[in-house]
Amino acid sequence: MIIPNYKTKTDCSFSRRTLLGAGSAALIWPFSQLPTATAASRRPLFQDFPFKLGVASGDPAPDGVVLWTRLCINPLDETGGLPPEDVQVHWQVATDDGMRNVVQQGMTTASADWAHSVHVEVQGLLPDRTYFYQFKSGDEVSETGRTRTAPASDAVIDHFRFAFASCQRYEEGYYTAYEHMAQDDLRAVIHLGDYIYEGSPKTGTPRYFAGPKLNTLSDFRIRHSIYRSDRLLQEVHARFPWIVTWDDHEVANDYADAYSHDPSVSTEDFLIRRANAYKAYYEHMPLRPSTVPRGPFMDIYRKIRMGRLLEFSVLDTRQYRSRQPCGGGYEPPCEGVFDPSSTMLGAAQEEWLKKNLTTSECTWNIIAQQIILARVDFSPQGAEEMLLSMDKWSGYEAARRRLMQFLADGRIQNVVTLTGDVHCNWVNDLKIDYDDPQSPVVGTEFVGTSITSRGDGNETRSSREGVLPRNPAVRFFNDERGYVRCEVTPEKWTTDFRTVPFVSRPDAPCLTRASFVVESGRPGAVRS
Numbered sequence: 001m002i003i004p005n006y007k008t009k010t011d012c013s014f015s016r017r018t019l020l021g022a023g024s025a026a027l028i029w030p031f032s033q034l035p036t037a038t039a040a041s042r043r044p045l046f047q048d049f050p051f052k053l054g055v056a057s058g059d060p061a062p063d064g065v066v067l068w069t070r071l072c073i074n075p076l077d078e079t080g081g082l083p084p085e086d087v088q089v090h091w092q093v094a095t096d097d098g099m100r101n102v103v104q105q106g107m108t109t110a111s112a113d114w115a116h117s118v119h120v121e122v123q124g125l126l127p128d129r130t131y132f133y134q135f136k137s138g139d140e141v142s143e144t145g146r147t148r149t150a151p152a153s154d155a156v157i158d159h160f161r162f163a164f165a166s167c168q169r170y171e172e173g174y175y176t177a178y179e180h181m182a183q184d185d186l187r188a189v190i191h192l193g194d195y196i197y198e199g200s201p202k203t204g205t206p207r208y209f210a211g212p213k214l215n216t217l218s219d220f221r222i223r224h225s226i227y228r229s230d231r232l233l234q235e236v237h238a239r240f241p242w243i244v245t246w247d248d249h250e251v252a253n254d255y256a257d258a259y260s261h262d263p264s265v266s267t268e269d270f271l272i273r274r275a276n277a278y279k280a281y282y283e284h285m286p287l288r289p290s291t292v293p294r295g296p297f298m299d300i301y302r303k304i305r306m307g308r309l310l311e312f313s314v315l316d317t318r319q320y321r322s323r324q325p326c327g328g329g330y331e332p333p334c335e336g337v338f339d340p341s342s343t344m345l346g347a348a349q350e351e352w353l354k355k356n357l358t359t360s361e362c363t364w365n366i367i368a369q370q371i372i373l374a375r376v377d378f379s380p381q382g383a384e385e386m387l388l389s390m391d392k393w394s395g396y397e398a399a400r401r402r403l404m405q406f407l408a409d410g411r412i413q414n415v416v417t418l419t420g421d422v423h424c425n426w427v428n429d430l431k432i433d434y435d436d437p438q439s440p441v442v443g444t445e446f447v448g449t450s451i452t453s454r455g456d457g458n459e460t461r462s463s464r465e466g467v468l469p470r471n472p473a474v475r476f477f478n479d480e481r482g483y484v485r486c487e488v489t490p491e492k493w494t495t496d497f498r499t500v501p502f503v504s505r506p507d508a509p510c511l512t513r514a515s516f517v518v519e520s521g522r523p524g525a526v527r528s
Protein backbone atom coordinates (compact mmCIF):
# COMPACT_ATOMS: atom_id res chain seq x y z
CA MET A 1 0.00 0.00 0.00
CA ILE A 2 1.02 3.62 -0.36
CA ILE A 3 2.41 5.11 2.81
CA PRO A 4 1.67 8.81 2.68
CA ASN A 5 3.69 11.54 4.23
CA TYR A 6 1.40 11.33 7.20
CA LYS A 7 2.57 13.07 10.33
CA THR A 8 1.68 10.70 13.08
CA LYS A 9 1.36 11.91 16.60
CA THR A 10 3.47 9.51 18.62
CA ASP A 11 1.82 7.64 21.38
CA CYS A 12 4.39 8.95 23.89
CA SER A 13 1.80 11.26 25.35
CA PHE A 14 -0.40 8.29 26.06
CA SER A 15 0.34 6.79 29.38
CA ARG A 16 0.20 3.03 29.26
CA ARG A 17 1.23 2.86 32.85
CA THR A 18 -1.27 1.51 35.25
CA LEU A 19 -0.16 1.14 38.78
CA LEU A 20 -1.43 -2.21 39.86
CA GLY A 21 -2.47 -2.28 43.45
CA ALA A 22 -1.17 -4.88 45.84
CA GLY A 23 -3.04 -8.15 45.66
CA SER A 24 -4.07 -8.12 49.27
CA ALA A 25 -7.47 -6.70 50.05
CA ALA A 26 -6.22 -5.59 53.46
CA LEU A 27 -3.98 -2.99 51.82
CA ILE A 28 -6.75 -1.58 49.70
CA TRP A 29 -9.06 1.34 50.39
CA PRO A 30 -12.62 1.14 49.22
CA PHE A 31 -13.45 4.32 47.29
CA SER A 32 -15.50 5.58 50.23
CA GLN A 33 -12.43 5.51 52.48
CA LEU A 34 -9.97 7.23 50.14
CA PRO A 35 -8.14 10.13 51.75
CA THR A 36 -10.23 13.29 51.44
CA ALA A 37 -9.08 16.12 49.21
CA THR A 38 -7.00 18.92 50.65
CA ALA A 39 -8.55 22.39 50.82
CA ALA A 40 -6.63 23.54 47.71
CA SER A 41 -7.93 20.69 45.59
CA ARG A 42 -11.46 20.68 46.96
CA ARG A 43 -12.77 22.56 43.89
CA PRO A 44 -14.81 19.90 42.02
CA LEU A 45 -12.91 18.37 39.12
CA PHE A 46 -16.01 18.01 36.95
CA GLN A 47 -18.91 20.35 36.15
CA ASP A 48 -21.15 17.33 35.64
CA PHE A 49 -21.15 13.53 35.91
CA PRO A 50 -18.08 12.39 33.91
CA PHE A 51 -19.05 8.76 33.28
CA LYS A 52 -21.92 9.50 30.90
CA LEU A 53 -20.60 7.05 28.29
CA GLY A 54 -20.70 4.15 30.73
CA VAL A 55 -18.11 1.49 31.43
CA ALA A 56 -16.95 -1.57 29.50
CA SER A 57 -14.63 -4.54 29.64
CA GLY A 58 -13.08 -6.57 26.87
CA ASP A 59 -10.68 -9.21 25.57
CA PRO A 60 -10.99 -11.64 28.50
CA ALA A 61 -7.85 -13.62 29.37
CA PRO A 62 -7.46 -16.29 32.06
CA ASP A 63 -5.78 -13.79 34.41
CA GLY A 64 -7.56 -10.55 33.58
CA VAL A 65 -9.57 -8.30 31.30
CA VAL A 66 -9.34 -4.84 29.80
CA LEU A 67 -11.39 -2.21 31.61
CA TRP A 68 -12.57 0.83 29.70
CA THR A 69 -14.20 4.13 30.34
CA ARG A 70 -13.97 7.64 28.92
CA LEU A 71 -14.42 10.76 30.97
CA CYS A 72 -17.03 12.85 29.18
CA ILE A 73 -19.54 15.34 30.49
CA ASN A 74 -20.78 16.50 27.07
CA PRO A 75 -21.00 13.86 24.30
CA LEU A 76 -21.66 16.58 21.67
CA ASP A 77 -18.31 18.27 22.30
CA GLU A 78 -15.09 16.87 20.83
CA THR A 79 -13.34 17.42 24.16
CA GLY A 80 -16.12 15.69 26.04
CA GLY A 81 -16.59 19.01 27.83
CA LEU A 82 -13.33 18.61 29.74
CA PRO A 83 -10.34 20.97 29.84
CA PRO A 84 -7.24 19.86 27.90
CA GLU A 85 -5.53 18.37 30.90
CA ASP A 86 -4.76 14.81 31.87
CA VAL A 87 -6.91 13.45 34.68
CA GLN A 88 -6.11 10.71 37.18
CA VAL A 89 -8.62 7.87 37.37
CA HIS A 90 -8.74 5.25 40.10
CA TRP A 91 -10.07 1.80 39.21
CA GLN A 92 -11.06 -1.15 41.35
CA VAL A 93 -11.98 -4.78 40.74
CA ALA A 94 -13.99 -6.71 43.32
CA THR A 95 -15.58 -10.12 43.66
CA ASP A 96 -18.93 -8.65 44.75
CA ASP A 97 -21.27 -6.13 43.14
CA GLY A 98 -21.17 -4.03 46.30
CA MET A 99 -17.42 -3.52 45.62
CA ARG A 100 -16.50 -4.54 49.18
CA ASN A 101 -14.06 -7.39 48.47
CA VAL A 102 -11.60 -5.51 46.26
CA VAL A 103 -8.93 -7.76 44.74
CA GLN A 104 -7.12 -5.38 42.36
CA GLN A 105 -6.95 -1.62 42.02
CA GLY A 106 -4.75 1.12 40.65
CA MET A 107 -4.44 4.59 39.20
CA THR A 108 -4.27 5.41 35.53
CA THR A 109 -4.09 8.60 33.48
CA ALA A 110 -6.99 9.65 31.26
CA SER A 111 -4.98 11.60 28.71
CA ALA A 112 -6.55 14.62 27.01
CA ASP A 113 -4.75 13.59 23.79
CA TRP A 114 -6.79 10.38 23.83
CA ALA A 115 -10.13 12.01 24.65
CA HIS A 116 -9.73 11.13 28.34
CA SER A 117 -10.24 7.46 27.57
CA VAL A 118 -9.00 4.80 29.95
CA HIS A 119 -7.78 1.33 28.96
CA VAL A 120 -6.64 -0.70 31.96
CA GLU A 121 -5.17 -4.17 31.50
CA VAL A 122 -6.05 -5.83 34.78
CA GLN A 123 -3.91 -8.81 35.71
CA GLY A 124 -3.74 -11.17 38.65
CA LEU A 125 -7.36 -12.33 38.50
CA LEU A 126 -8.52 -15.94 38.67
CA PRO A 127 -9.67 -17.79 35.54
CA ASP A 128 -13.34 -18.35 34.67
CA ARG A 129 -14.64 -16.00 37.38
CA THR A 130 -17.13 -13.17 37.49
CA TYR A 131 -15.76 -9.83 38.72
CA PHE A 132 -17.15 -6.35 39.22
CA TYR A 133 -15.37 -3.08 38.53
CA GLN A 134 -15.73 0.65 39.03
CA PHE A 135 -13.88 3.87 38.28
CA LYS A 136 -13.46 6.99 40.39
CA SER A 137 -12.16 10.40 39.44
CA GLY A 138 -12.35 13.47 41.66
CA ASP A 139 -15.48 12.93 43.72
CA GLU A 140 -17.31 11.05 40.98
CA VAL A 141 -17.81 7.29 40.91
CA SER A 142 -18.91 5.34 37.83
CA GLU A 143 -21.60 2.71 37.69
CA THR A 144 -20.45 -0.82 38.53
CA GLY A 145 -19.62 -3.06 35.60
CA ARG A 146 -19.60 -6.84 35.62
CA THR A 147 -17.16 -8.97 33.68
CA ARG A 148 -15.77 -12.46 33.42
CA THR A 149 -12.27 -13.84 32.91
CA ALA A 150 -11.56 -16.60 30.38
CA PRO A 151 -11.05 -20.17 31.56
CA ALA A 152 -7.44 -21.35 31.95
CA SER A 153 -5.95 -22.29 28.56
CA ASP A 154 -5.84 -26.00 29.37
CA ALA A 155 -9.19 -26.09 31.21
CA VAL A 156 -11.76 -28.59 29.99
CA ILE A 157 -15.04 -26.68 30.12
CA ASP A 158 -18.41 -28.21 29.32
CA HIS A 159 -20.08 -25.17 27.81
CA PHE A 160 -19.59 -21.57 26.74
CA ARG A 161 -22.44 -19.23 25.82
CA PHE A 162 -21.91 -15.98 23.96
CA ALA A 163 -23.76 -13.62 21.60
CA PHE A 164 -22.67 -11.78 18.50
CA ALA A 165 -23.96 -8.62 16.84
CA SER A 166 -23.15 -6.07 14.15
CA CYS A 167 -24.45 -3.04 12.26
CA GLN A 168 -26.14 -0.64 14.65
CA ARG A 169 -26.97 2.46 12.63
CA TYR A 170 -28.26 4.69 15.40
CA GLU A 171 -30.93 6.69 13.59
CA GLU A 172 -32.49 3.62 11.98
CA GLY A 173 -33.96 2.29 15.17
CA TYR A 174 -33.93 1.45 18.84
CA TYR A 175 -31.36 -0.92 20.33
CA THR A 176 -34.06 -3.24 21.70
CA ALA A 177 -32.07 -6.29 20.64
CA TYR A 178 -29.43 -5.23 23.18
CA GLU A 179 -32.10 -4.87 25.87
CA HIS A 180 -32.88 -8.57 25.36
CA MET A 181 -29.25 -9.59 25.02
CA ALA A 182 -28.57 -8.01 28.43
CA GLN A 183 -31.01 -10.51 29.99
CA ASP A 184 -29.13 -13.54 28.62
CA ASP A 185 -26.61 -15.50 30.64
CA LEU A 186 -23.52 -14.87 28.49
CA ARG A 187 -19.79 -15.16 28.97
CA ALA A 188 -18.90 -12.70 26.20
CA VAL A 189 -20.29 -10.55 23.39
CA ILE A 190 -18.63 -10.39 19.98
CA HIS A 191 -19.16 -7.26 17.86
CA LEU A 192 -18.36 -7.77 14.18
CA GLY A 193 -18.32 -4.16 13.03
CA ASP A 194 -20.36 -1.23 11.74
CA TYR A 195 -20.39 -0.12 15.37
CA ILE A 196 -20.95 3.42 14.08
CA TYR A 197 -21.93 4.69 10.63
CA GLU A 198 -19.83 7.48 9.16
CA GLY A 199 -22.46 8.95 6.80
CA SER A 200 -24.45 12.05 7.58
CA PRO A 201 -27.54 10.92 9.51
CA LYS A 202 -30.49 9.73 7.46
CA THR A 203 -33.70 11.70 7.86
CA GLY A 204 -37.25 10.45 8.31
CA THR A 205 -35.85 7.75 10.59
CA PRO A 206 -37.08 6.63 14.03
CA ARG A 207 -34.23 8.46 15.73
CA TYR A 208 -32.43 11.57 14.57
CA PHE A 209 -29.33 13.52 15.39
CA ALA A 210 -27.54 16.24 13.45
CA GLY A 211 -24.06 15.61 12.10
CA PRO A 212 -21.79 15.68 9.05
CA LYS A 213 -20.30 12.88 7.00
CA LEU A 214 -17.32 12.09 9.20
CA ASN A 215 -13.82 13.22 8.35
CA THR A 216 -12.04 14.91 11.26
CA LEU A 217 -11.05 13.40 14.59
CA SER A 218 -13.64 15.64 16.22
CA ASP A 219 -16.34 14.25 13.87
CA PHE A 220 -15.50 10.65 14.71
CA ARG A 221 -15.28 11.28 18.46
CA ILE A 222 -18.68 12.96 18.58
CA ARG A 223 -20.30 10.18 16.52
CA HIS A 224 -18.93 7.51 18.85
CA SER A 225 -20.13 9.48 21.89
CA ILE A 226 -23.64 9.84 20.45
CA TYR A 227 -23.89 6.10 19.85
CA ARG A 228 -22.35 5.33 23.21
CA SER A 229 -24.89 7.52 25.01
CA ASP A 230 -27.55 4.89 24.31
CA ARG A 231 -28.47 3.29 27.63
CA LEU A 232 -29.28 -0.15 26.19
CA LEU A 233 -25.89 -0.34 24.45
CA GLN A 234 -24.21 0.82 27.67
CA GLU A 235 -26.02 -1.86 29.64
CA VAL A 236 -24.67 -4.72 27.53
CA HIS A 237 -21.17 -3.23 27.68
CA ALA A 238 -21.43 -3.02 31.48
CA ARG A 239 -22.68 -6.59 31.81
CA PHE A 240 -20.35 -8.74 29.67
CA PRO A 241 -16.82 -8.53 28.31
CA TRP A 242 -16.85 -7.59 24.62
CA ILE A 243 -14.55 -8.76 21.85
CA VAL A 244 -14.76 -6.17 19.08
CA THR A 245 -13.58 -5.79 15.54
CA TRP A 246 -14.51 -3.31 12.84
CA ASP A 247 -15.95 -3.34 9.35
CA ASP A 248 -16.09 -0.49 6.82
CA HIS A 249 -18.50 2.04 8.36
CA GLU A 250 -16.21 2.80 11.28
CA VAL A 251 -14.22 4.63 8.56
CA ALA A 252 -15.96 4.82 5.15
CA ASN A 253 -18.38 2.69 3.14
CA ASP A 254 -16.68 -0.20 1.30
CA TYR A 255 -13.16 1.05 1.87
CA ALA A 256 -10.27 -1.25 0.99
CA ASP A 257 -6.87 -0.67 2.53
CA ALA A 258 -5.82 2.87 1.60
CA TYR A 259 -8.65 3.37 -0.88
CA SER A 260 -11.92 5.06 -0.21
CA HIS A 261 -14.71 3.72 -2.35
CA ASP A 262 -15.42 7.35 -3.22
CA PRO A 263 -13.22 8.25 -6.24
CA SER A 264 -13.24 11.93 -5.27
CA VAL A 265 -11.20 11.19 -2.13
CA SER A 266 -7.44 10.90 -2.67
CA THR A 267 -5.47 8.14 -0.98
CA GLU A 268 -3.60 10.71 1.08
CA ASP A 269 -6.81 12.36 2.31
CA PHE A 270 -8.37 8.99 2.93
CA LEU A 271 -5.49 7.83 5.11
CA ILE A 272 -5.79 10.97 7.21
CA ARG A 273 -9.48 10.17 7.66
CA ARG A 274 -8.61 6.55 8.46
CA ALA A 275 -6.16 7.70 11.14
CA ASN A 276 -8.88 9.87 12.71
CA ALA A 277 -11.38 7.01 12.56
CA TYR A 278 -8.99 4.43 14.02
CA LYS A 279 -7.99 6.75 16.82
CA ALA A 280 -11.59 7.49 17.82
CA TYR A 281 -12.41 3.78 17.56
CA TYR A 282 -9.57 2.89 19.90
CA GLU A 283 -10.62 5.65 22.30
CA HIS A 284 -14.11 4.16 22.60
CA MET A 285 -13.43 0.42 22.73
CA PRO A 286 -12.22 -1.90 25.51
CA LEU A 287 -9.08 -2.82 23.55
CA ARG A 288 -5.59 -3.53 24.85
CA PRO A 289 -3.16 -0.60 24.85
CA SER A 290 -0.97 -2.71 22.53
CA THR A 291 -3.54 -2.13 19.75
CA VAL A 292 -3.15 1.67 20.00
CA PRO A 293 -3.09 3.08 16.44
CA ARG A 294 0.00 4.60 14.86
CA GLY A 295 -1.46 7.13 12.46
CA PRO A 296 -3.59 5.22 9.93
CA PHE A 297 -2.30 1.82 11.06
CA MET A 298 -3.89 -0.27 13.78
CA ASP A 299 -3.46 -4.03 14.13
CA ILE A 300 -6.67 -5.31 15.63
CA TYR A 301 -6.69 -8.97 14.53
CA ARG A 302 -6.08 -11.26 17.46
CA LYS A 303 -6.75 -14.64 19.05
CA ILE A 304 -8.83 -15.21 22.18
CA ARG A 305 -9.10 -18.66 23.69
CA MET A 306 -11.65 -20.19 26.04
CA GLY A 307 -10.00 -23.23 27.62
CA ARG A 308 -9.84 -26.25 25.37
CA LEU A 309 -13.35 -25.66 24.12
CA LEU A 310 -13.02 -22.83 21.65
CA GLU A 311 -10.74 -20.25 20.15
CA PHE A 312 -11.74 -17.02 18.41
CA SER A 313 -9.57 -15.79 15.56
CA VAL A 314 -10.84 -12.23 15.26
CA LEU A 315 -10.16 -10.84 11.79
CA ASP A 316 -9.77 -7.46 10.12
CA THR A 317 -11.04 -7.77 6.54
CA ARG A 318 -10.66 -4.06 5.67
CA GLN A 319 -7.19 -2.74 6.39
CA TYR A 320 -5.08 -5.13 4.31
CA ARG A 321 -7.36 -6.19 1.44
CA SER A 322 -6.87 -5.55 -2.26
CA ARG A 323 -9.37 -3.27 -3.96
CA GLN A 324 -12.74 -4.72 -4.93
CA PRO A 325 -12.70 -6.12 -8.49
CA CYS A 326 -15.17 -5.28 -11.30
CA GLY A 327 -15.68 -1.76 -9.88
CA GLY A 328 -17.25 -3.07 -6.66
CA GLY A 329 -20.96 -3.42 -5.94
CA TYR A 330 -22.98 -6.43 -7.16
CA GLU A 331 -21.73 -7.56 -10.57
CA PRO A 332 -21.35 -10.64 -12.74
CA PRO A 333 -17.84 -11.98 -12.09
CA CYS A 334 -15.10 -10.29 -14.13
CA GLU A 335 -11.51 -11.49 -14.47
CA GLY A 336 -10.38 -9.67 -11.31
CA VAL A 337 -12.51 -11.98 -9.15
CA PHE A 338 -10.13 -14.84 -9.94
CA ASP A 339 -6.88 -12.87 -9.65
CA PRO A 340 -4.58 -15.11 -7.57
CA SER A 341 -2.67 -12.09 -6.27
CA SER A 342 -5.78 -10.56 -4.69
CA THR A 343 -6.03 -10.79 -0.94
CA MET A 344 -8.69 -10.25 1.70
CA LEU A 345 -6.51 -10.52 4.81
CA GLY A 346 -3.07 -9.49 3.61
CA ALA A 347 -0.20 -11.96 3.70
CA ALA A 348 0.69 -11.55 7.38
CA GLN A 349 -2.85 -11.96 8.71
CA GLU A 350 -3.54 -14.89 6.37
CA GLU A 351 -0.44 -16.73 7.62
CA TRP A 352 -1.35 -15.88 11.21
CA LEU A 353 -4.86 -17.32 10.73
CA LYS A 354 -3.55 -20.49 9.12
CA LYS A 355 -1.11 -20.95 11.97
CA ASN A 356 -3.89 -20.50 14.54
CA LEU A 357 -5.95 -23.16 12.79
CA THR A 358 -3.04 -25.61 12.45
CA THR A 359 -1.84 -25.28 16.03
CA SER A 360 -5.23 -25.01 17.72
CA GLU A 361 -5.74 -27.22 20.76
CA CYS A 362 -9.44 -26.36 20.95
CA THR A 363 -12.50 -28.33 19.88
CA TRP A 364 -14.08 -25.41 18.02
CA ASN A 365 -12.21 -22.99 15.78
CA ILE A 366 -14.16 -19.77 15.38
CA ILE A 367 -13.36 -17.19 12.75
CA ALA A 368 -15.03 -13.94 13.83
CA GLN A 369 -15.08 -11.63 10.82
CA GLN A 370 -17.14 -9.20 8.79
CA ILE A 371 -18.26 -10.26 5.36
CA ILE A 372 -20.01 -13.35 3.94
CA LEU A 373 -17.43 -16.06 3.34
CA ALA A 374 -19.64 -18.48 1.42
CA ARG A 375 -19.93 -17.73 -2.29
CA VAL A 376 -23.51 -16.54 -2.68
CA ASP A 377 -25.13 -15.85 -6.05
CA PHE A 378 -27.33 -12.82 -5.39
CA SER A 379 -29.07 -12.72 -8.76
CA PRO A 380 -32.85 -12.30 -8.59
CA GLN A 381 -35.26 -15.05 -9.47
CA GLY A 382 -35.32 -15.81 -13.18
CA ALA A 383 -32.02 -14.04 -13.96
CA GLU A 384 -29.51 -15.91 -16.10
CA GLU A 385 -26.26 -14.33 -15.06
CA MET A 386 -24.60 -14.87 -11.73
CA LEU A 387 -24.41 -11.81 -9.49
CA LEU A 388 -21.64 -11.66 -6.89
CA SER A 389 -20.97 -9.08 -4.20
CA MET A 390 -17.53 -7.70 -5.00
CA ASP A 391 -17.05 -6.36 -1.49
CA LYS A 392 -17.49 -9.80 0.08
CA TRP A 393 -15.24 -12.87 -0.12
CA SER A 394 -17.03 -13.82 -3.36
CA GLY A 395 -15.19 -10.91 -5.02
CA TYR A 396 -11.91 -12.43 -3.87
CA GLU A 397 -12.49 -15.96 -5.16
CA ALA A 398 -8.81 -16.93 -5.27
CA ALA A 399 -8.29 -15.89 -1.65
CA ARG A 400 -11.53 -17.58 -0.60
CA ARG A 401 -10.58 -20.85 -2.30
CA ARG A 402 -7.09 -20.70 -0.80
CA LEU A 403 -8.58 -20.55 2.68
CA MET A 404 -11.19 -23.27 2.02
CA GLN A 405 -8.56 -25.55 0.43
CA PHE A 406 -6.36 -25.00 3.46
CA LEU A 407 -9.18 -26.15 5.77
CA ALA A 408 -9.70 -29.27 3.65
CA ASP A 409 -6.00 -30.13 3.19
CA GLY A 410 -5.19 -29.58 6.85
CA ARG A 411 -8.33 -31.43 7.98
CA ILE A 412 -9.04 -28.48 10.28
CA GLN A 413 -11.92 -29.57 12.50
CA ASN A 414 -15.00 -27.68 13.59
CA VAL A 415 -14.48 -24.37 11.82
CA VAL A 416 -17.34 -21.95 12.41
CA THR A 417 -17.35 -18.43 11.00
CA LEU A 418 -19.33 -15.61 12.55
CA THR A 419 -20.18 -12.90 10.04
CA GLY A 420 -21.85 -9.46 10.05
CA ASP A 421 -22.13 -6.66 7.47
CA VAL A 422 -25.11 -7.76 5.40
CA HIS A 423 -28.05 -6.89 7.73
CA CYS A 424 -29.84 -10.23 7.57
CA ASN A 425 -29.48 -13.73 9.02
CA TRP A 426 -27.98 -16.60 7.04
CA VAL A 427 -26.69 -20.12 7.62
CA ASN A 428 -24.23 -21.29 4.97
CA ASP A 429 -22.14 -24.36 4.22
CA LEU A 430 -18.52 -23.45 3.61
CA LYS A 431 -17.23 -25.25 0.50
CA ILE A 432 -14.28 -25.03 -1.81
CA ASP A 433 -16.27 -25.22 -5.05
CA TYR A 434 -19.89 -24.09 -5.03
CA ASP A 435 -20.40 -25.20 -8.64
CA ASP A 436 -19.59 -28.80 -7.72
CA PRO A 437 -22.32 -30.51 -5.66
CA GLN A 438 -19.73 -33.14 -4.64
CA SER A 439 -17.39 -30.54 -3.15
CA PRO A 440 -17.20 -31.34 0.57
CA VAL A 441 -18.46 -29.03 3.32
CA VAL A 442 -15.37 -27.80 5.20
CA GLY A 443 -17.01 -25.52 7.75
CA THR A 444 -20.14 -23.68 8.84
CA GLU A 445 -21.01 -20.00 8.53
CA PHE A 446 -23.48 -18.13 10.72
CA VAL A 447 -24.25 -14.63 9.43
CA GLY A 448 -25.91 -12.41 12.02
CA THR A 449 -28.40 -9.70 11.15
CA SER A 450 -28.10 -6.05 12.17
CA ILE A 451 -29.12 -4.57 15.49
CA THR A 452 -30.91 -1.71 13.65
CA SER A 453 -29.41 -1.06 10.20
CA ARG A 454 -32.05 -1.27 7.43
CA GLY A 455 -34.83 -0.61 9.95
CA ASP A 456 -37.86 -2.83 10.57
CA GLY A 457 -37.52 -6.23 8.96
CA ASN A 458 -39.56 -9.13 7.66
CA GLU A 459 -38.98 -12.84 7.60
CA THR A 460 -38.27 -12.69 3.89
CA ARG A 461 -37.11 -10.00 1.46
CA SER A 462 -38.53 -9.97 -2.05
CA SER A 463 -35.21 -9.05 -3.67
CA ARG A 464 -33.64 -12.10 -2.03
CA GLU A 465 -36.23 -14.63 -3.09
CA GLY A 466 -33.90 -16.21 -5.63
CA VAL A 467 -31.20 -16.82 -3.06
CA LEU A 468 -32.37 -20.07 -1.51
CA PRO A 469 -33.19 -21.97 -4.72
CA ARG A 470 -30.01 -20.74 -6.44
CA ASN A 471 -27.68 -21.44 -3.56
CA PRO A 472 -28.12 -24.93 -2.13
CA ALA A 473 -25.32 -24.18 0.35
CA VAL A 474 -27.51 -21.50 1.96
CA ARG A 475 -29.59 -23.26 4.62
CA PHE A 476 -31.43 -20.28 6.05
CA PHE A 477 -32.26 -16.69 5.25
CA ASN A 478 -34.14 -14.19 7.41
CA ASP A 479 -34.46 -10.42 7.17
CA GLU A 480 -35.46 -9.38 10.69
CA ARG A 481 -33.30 -7.35 13.06
CA GLY A 482 -31.75 -8.85 16.19
CA TYR A 483 -28.69 -10.68 17.45
CA VAL A 484 -27.33 -14.22 17.50
CA ARG A 485 -26.74 -16.40 20.54
CA CYS A 486 -24.45 -19.43 20.54
CA GLU A 487 -24.21 -22.23 23.07
CA VAL A 488 -21.10 -24.35 22.60
CA THR A 489 -20.31 -27.71 24.21
CA PRO A 490 -17.63 -30.26 23.30
CA GLU A 491 -20.25 -32.31 21.43
CA LYS A 492 -22.40 -29.71 19.75
CA TRP A 493 -22.84 -26.11 18.74
CA THR A 494 -26.29 -24.47 18.90
CA THR A 495 -27.05 -21.11 17.28
CA ASP A 496 -30.25 -19.20 18.10
CA PHE A 497 -31.29 -16.41 15.76
CA ARG A 498 -32.93 -13.94 18.14
CA THR A 499 -35.14 -11.49 16.30
CA VAL A 500 -37.28 -8.45 17.09
CA PRO A 501 -40.33 -7.68 14.92
CA PHE A 502 -39.60 -3.91 14.84
CA VAL A 503 -36.96 -1.35 15.77
CA SER A 504 -38.90 1.77 14.74
CA ARG A 505 -40.22 2.12 18.28
CA PRO A 506 -38.96 0.83 21.62
CA ASP A 507 -39.99 -2.25 23.59
CA ALA A 508 -40.24 -4.89 20.86
CA PRO A 509 -40.45 -8.46 22.14
CA CYS A 510 -37.68 -10.87 21.14
CA LEU A 511 -38.05 -14.45 19.99
CA THR A 512 -35.85 -17.25 18.73
CA ARG A 513 -36.79 -17.27 15.03
CA ALA A 514 -34.71 -20.37 14.25
CA SER A 515 -32.08 -22.60 15.85
CA PHE A 516 -29.36 -24.53 14.09
CA VAL A 517 -27.07 -27.25 15.40
CA VAL A 518 -23.60 -28.32 14.31
CA GLU A 519 -22.33 -31.59 15.70
CA SER A 520 -18.65 -31.83 16.49
CA GLY A 521 -16.81 -33.54 13.63
CA ARG A 522 -19.67 -32.96 11.16
CA PRO A 523 -19.46 -29.58 9.38
CA GLY A 524 -22.70 -27.98 8.21
CA ALA A 525 -25.62 -26.82 10.33
CA VAL A 526 -28.93 -28.62 10.69
CA ARG A 527 -32.13 -26.83 11.71
CA SER A 528 -33.43 -28.01 15.05
Ligand code: FE
Pocket residue numbers: 167168194249421422423450453
Ligand atom coordinates in the same frame (compact mmCIF):
# COMPACT_ATOMS: atom_id res chain seq x y z
FE1 FE B 1 -23.71 -2.49 8.24
Ligand code: CA
Pocket residue numbers: 194247248249421422
Ligand atom coordinates in the same frame (compact mmCIF):
# COMPACT_ATOMS: atom_id res chain seq x y z
CA1 CA C 1 -20.37 -3.22 6.36
